[in-house]
Amino acid sequence: MSSYSQYSKPLVGVTSTIMFLGLFYILYQNDYLDLQPLPATKVRAKRPPSEKEKSEARAEKQAIRNAKELSALPFQQDAAAGDDSAWGSFIGRFNNFSIMSDEQWKSISERVSGYSDYIMPEWAKVLPGYIEKLRRELNMAPGSLADDIWKEAQNPEINPEIEYAASVRVSDDICDEEKQFLQNRKLATRIALAKYLGLPEESVHPDDVPCIAMVGSGGGLRALVAGTGSMLAAAEDGLFDCVTYTAGVSGSCWLQSLFNSSLGERRLDRLVNHLKARIGIHIAYPVDALAALNSAPTNKFLLSGFVEKLKGIVMQSLA
Numbered sequence: 192m193s194s195y196s197q198y199s200k201p202l203v204g205v206t207s208t209i210m211f212l213g214l215f216y217i218l219y220q221n222d223y224l225d226l227q228p229l230p231a232t233k234v235r236a237k238r239p240p241s242e243k244e245k246s247e248a249r250a251e252k253q254a255i256r257n258a259k260e261l262s263a264l265p266f267q268q269d270a271a272a273g274d275d276s277a278w279g280s281f282i283g284r285f286n287n288f289s290i291m292s293d294e295q296w297k298s299i300s301e302r303v304s305g306y307s308d309y310i311m312p313e314w315a316k317v318l319p320g321y322i323e324k325l326r327r328e329l330n331m332a333p334g335s336l337a338d339d340i341w342k343e344a345q346n347p348e349i350n351p352e353i354e355y356a357a358s359v360r361v362s363d364d365i366c367d368e369e370k371q372f373l374q375n376r377k378l379a380t381r382i383a384l385a386k387y388l389g390l391p392e393e394s395v396h397p398d399d400v401p402c403i404a405m406v407g408s409g410g411g412l413r414a415l416v417a418g419t420g421s422m423l424a425a426a427e428d429g430l431f432d433c434v435t436y437t438a439g440v441s442g443s444c445w446l447q448s449l450f451n452s453s454l455g456e457r458r459l460d461r462l463v464n465h466l467k468a469r470i471g472i473h474i475a476y477p478v479d480a481l482a483a484l485n486s487a488p489t490n491k492f493l494l495s496g497f498v499e500k501l502k503g504i505v506m507q508s509l510a
């Protein structure tokens with residue numbers, strides 16, 4: 192009993208000391224770890240850009256460089272500064288519109304930054320570029336589209352009628368030149384009429400050939416499409432070759448303009464193919480409308496009359 196008492200007290204003391212030191216160590220470790228900064232997390236590697244993204248980035252950088260270089264060229268500077276004529280007034284207003292549109296566009300882009308892909312359609316993002324290109328082509332600087340149009344309008348080799356002196360003839364009859372044309376035309380329509388009627392050519396006398404005309408109604412795009420189909424059917428049947436005159440209003444005038452232009456080349460099948468390629472695009476779709484105004488050959492077709500009219504007003508005021 193005495194031996195147990197002799198060893199039990201030191202054993203209890205040693206055990207208590209070990210437990211106290213162990214508890215102190217645990218508390219110290221917890222406090223120390225709480226005060227230490229957390230280890231750095233592993234940075235997630237960025238997804239490498241695809242070839243398409245790389246190509247788009249390169250194209251965007253190149254476009255920015257090209258725009259800066261072109262803007263610095265002397266012939267790209269506006270040629271209508273200080274011009275108070277009809278043409279100068281239009282150019283000034285269009286320049287202000289393009290600048291205002293560009294600033295407003297930047298403001299909108301900043302406001303919807305990060306959401307533009309969801310809010311704005313793709314075609315809306317390219318509008319400022321189209322407008323800027325159109326502005327450059329209309330500034331009448333040397334080499335611009337407007338400058339080329341005006342030079343061609345004054346070239347008698349391209350437009351020989353500009354050297355003619357216009358006059359008005361008052362009469363109840365057609366002129367002598369028109370009478371000669373009708374005689375020559377009957378020689379051609381006589382053959383076509385005989386073929387259309389299934390008769391021998393020698394049985395049809397020129398004096399018996401009627402003067403046939405095809406007339407188209409108005410109605411815009413509907414008249415253009417319907418009139419083209421009617422003329423194509425007449426041509427395939429052989430009747431169109433018997434015609435001496437064609438006439439129309441509104442959309443039927445569009446038909447005749449396209450038919451006689453380099454787009455139609457006086458071939459109705461080419462005209463039909465052109466309409467098929469364009470008819471599915473809405474006339475108010477801005478991207479294709481601006482592309483037509485900025486791309487050859489449609490840009491010259493669409494803008495020639497506009498440029499010649501405004502510049503013609505300038506020349507009339509100077510005359």
